Amino acid sequence: MTSTDIPDGFEPHFRNSPFTDPWEPLYSKKTEKAVIMGLRLARPHTNARGLIHGGLIASLADNAMGYSCAQAMGWASSLVTISLAVDFAGSAAIGQWLAVESDVIRTGSTICFAQCLIKADDAVIARGNGTFRVVPKK
Secondary structure: OOOOOOOOOOEEOOOOOOOOHHHOOOEEEEOOOOEEEEEEOOHHHEOOOOEEOHHHHHHHHHHHHHHHHHHHOOOOEEEEEEEEEEEEOOOOEOOOEEEEEEEEEEEOOOEEEEEEEEEEOOEEEEEEEEEEEEEEOO
């Protein structure tokens, strides 16, 4: 796989945000149970040592789990993060494919719980847990 290859099933991410614009191009893949987010790691994603920045990992985990909860709820509500925890187990370098794979644990009328694994070229480098508040769409 070259640094420009995108794995099968991933398409340009369906939502833009001023916060994530510097990280483009972002990709996502919708499955029955989740929204998987991914990107090919490049210089804007790294720290001073040239490795993936932990803040990027945490932000993408937050996004992927929130979108997965929204999908599990039929996109009928918006969600805001109540709690986010990330455990770092490894690192990644420029050129690797980063994917955030989420599982929705439970949805309710006011709260949704999710967890995720963050992988670099299929090796787990972090895991995350999130709790989200369900809010009506405006």
